[in-house]
Amino acid sequence: MTDDYMDFHEALTAFEPVLGLETHVELGTASKMFCSCPTAFGAPANTQVCAVCLGLPGSLPVVNGVAVESTIRMGLALHCDIASWCRFARKNYFYPDMPKDYQVSQYDEPLCTNGYLDVTVATDEGPRNFRVEIERVHMEEDTGKLTHAGGDTGRIHGADYSLVDYNRAGIPLIEIVTKPIVGTGSLAPVVARAYVTELRDLMRSLGVSDVRMEEGSLRCDVNVSLSPAGEPWGTRSETKNVNSLRSVERAVRSEIERQAAVLTEGGRVVQETRHFHEDTGRTTSGRSKEHAEDYRYFPEPDLVPVAPDGAWIERLRSELPEIPSVRRARMQTEWGISDFEMQALVNIDAVELVAGTVAAGVDPSAARKWWTGELARVANERGVDLASLPVTPATIHRIEELIASGALTDSLARRALEGVLAGEGDVDQVVSARGLTLVSDDSSLLAAIDTALAEQPDVAEKIRSGKVQAAGAIVGAVMKATKGQADAAKVRTLLFERLGVAE
Amino acid sequence: MPDISRDDVAHLARLARLRLGEDELTHYADQLSAIVEAVARVSEVAAADVPPTSHPIPVVNVVRADEIRPGLAREAVAAMAPAWEDDRFRVPRILGEE
Numbered sequence: 001m002t003d004d005y006m007d008f009h010e011a012l013t014a015f016e017p018v019l020g021l022e023t024h025v026e027l028g029t030a031s032k033m034f035c036s037c038p039t040a041f042g043a044p045a046n047t048q049v050c051a052v053c054l055g056l057p058g059s060l061p062v063v064n065g066v067a068v069e070s071t072i073r074m075g076l077a078l079h080c081d082i083a084s085w086c087r088f089a090r091k092n093y094f095y096p097d098m099p100k101d102y103q104v105s106q107y108d109e110p111l112c113t114n115g116y117l118d119v120t121v122a123t124d125e126g127p128r129n130f131r132v133e134i135e136r137v138h139m140e141e142d143t144g145k146l147t148h149a150g151g152d153t154g155r156i157h158g159a160d161y162s163l164v165d166y167n168r169a170g171i172p173l174i175e176i177v178t179k180p181i182v183g184t185g186s187l188a189p190v191v192a193r194a195y196v197t198e199l200r201d202l203m204r205s206l207g208v209s210d211v212r213m214e215e216g217s218l219r220c221d222v223n224v225s226l227s228p229a230g231e232p233w234g235t236r237s238e239t240k241n242v243n244s245l246r247s248v249e250r251a252v253r254s255e256i257e258r259q260a261a262v263l264t265e266g267g268r269v270v271q272e273t274r275h276f277h278e279d280t281g282r283t284t285s286g287r288s289k290e291h292a293e294d295y296r297y298f299p300e301p302d303l304v305p306v307a308p309d310g311a312w313i314e315r316l317r318s319e320l321p322e323i324p325s326v327r328r329a330r331m332q333t334e335w336g337i338s339d340f341e342m343q344a345l346v347n348i349d350a351v352e353l354v355a356g357t358v359a360a361g362v363d364p365s366a367a368r369k370w371w372t373g374e375l376a377r378v379a380n381e382r383g384v385d386l387a388s389l390p391v392t393p394a395t396i397h398r399i400e401e402l403i404a405s406g407a408l409t410d411s412l413a414r415r416a417l418e419g420v421l422a423g424e425g426d427v428d429q430v431v432s433a434r435g436l437t438l439v440s441d442d443s444s445l446l447a448a449i450d451t452a453l454a455e456q457p458d459v460a461e462k463i464r465s466g467k468v469q470a471a472g473a474i475v476g477a478v479m480k481a482t483k484g485q486a487d488a489a490k491v492r493t494l495l496f497e498r499l500g501v502a503e
Numbered sequence: 504m505p506d507i508s509r510d511d512v513a514h515l516a517r518l519a520r521l522r523l524g525e526d527e528l529t530h531y532a533d534q535l536s537a538i539v540e541a542v543a544r545v546s547e548v549a550a551a552d553v554p555p556t557s558h559p560i561p562v563v564n565v566v567r568a569d570e571i572r573p574g575l576a577r578e579a580v581a582a583m584a585p586a587w588e589d590d591r592f593r594v595p596r597i598l599g600e601e
Contacts, residue, residue, distance in 0.1 A: 029569050030569050030571055031567075031569050031570060031571050031572075036567070036570060036571055036572035036574075037571070037574045038571045044577075044590065045589075045591050046580050046581075046590055046592070048574060049574050049575060049580060050572075051574075051575065053574075054580070056583075062565060062566070062567040063565070063566050064566065064569050065566030065567060066568075066569035067569070068566060085563070092518075094520055095597070096597065099592075148597075159596060159597070160596060161594065161595055161596055162593075162597055163588055163589055163591035163592065163593055163594070164591055164593075165590075165591050166592070294514075294518055296518060299558075301557065304558055304560075304562045304563055304564070304565045305558065305563045305564075306563065306564060307563040307564055308564075
């Protein structure tokens, strides 16, 4: 069955969206949530497991103190209330991603509740702020990784059997759940993206997670419903495990377009789980949630309650680092740029890249020029985030160094960067492999100038008679003859000297 | 009279993936009702100022240092698995069992 879609803007003329985002983030602890197995990514299958995370009889879990502290710090940074007493709960379900047949989570007693996160999005009328309210932040454990065998495409549908790696089972997760986000209108997709971006930056600045989205350490469940203006909220769909910032935005957009078509055709939106597909940017139906699932939550008897005392919470509060929005305001002042220019950096997720480049010793305006210009263009062309390009602040620093020393011109620098982007190695390797060295000895440049003058005698005459703007044609010819590997300013100076004309 | 109906037992059995016969549904409905009734007597003595108890020992904040310790060797894990393939637990087909 294929879905119909309504044009995005048309959809938002007829309907108002309500969003809800549930974000799971793996904490950056060394050991798991309830046992001392390592959490390092990429280990051989089933080599980071023990009696506790395999759920063997007689094993007893003990909570990781750093994970509790990280969750409280995240809660404080989100302006949440921290519970003075809370428990873990067992969420019971039959699925082989957990060997215990339950996941230890928190149910009716989350550690953190009632917070908010402010986000800013760009609009035609300038930056606009939204306050996203946080329902809760709670602790739980990640599940194992399934691989489906048999069938055609490695998907669960049509699989003959599945294989499970429990290395990930028991890695500390925090789940951050928003309250319904209303009033975003056509900005819904970008608000969703801005929220997840801000959340990611907050986690990084707190140092509680390295948030490597490409390794699945941040995953987002995206809830969307639509209703005609002023009507009660519609039925929502839940798109599971969306794992890039760009995908969050696309998933919201696609669900708005799909649900609008369903409702306009007189149908009803089914409450269900959906899956997002990177290739098409669309979602497909998963399991129906018509029958509410019954997880038979009950207090986890093997773990004692967590009861953070006030002094501990206040100490953690006093130790919170500079949060990203404050940091951005400081960067903006230091770099001397406008709100609009700062928002442009935020939109392409370039703030930290520029900050890293400046920290490496590059002038702020030069750093911004590279990331917002050439690199943003390439990232956009490739449909990837800036940070996943094979270019780092160190790359830009080296290029700027070579430009400053006169070893590269701007145009040679762009070709060096092109090589780095093409995966040909670091800057120096590309410069050497592509032979991007400046023709700097005067005699070869003068020879090229003489040839150009001889080929364009009329231009030479114009320059001699004082029409200095005609020099461009000669400089251009020399640049062409040297395959761009000359410094145009220097060629120009030599040209005027040759003709005995004052510039 | 029993508080737990045969339908309740059937629901619980489905959640726990247990297949129960007709006479078993009646049997467990009676037994579970008796258990619920027995537990309900606690409510008669527990006043509003007595919070429900999930943990009998009043201990909180038992935490572990974030330190790594070796777990099980993979050969030992494999030896326990009912089925093993490609260094992973092999489990039966997930969808289509119901």
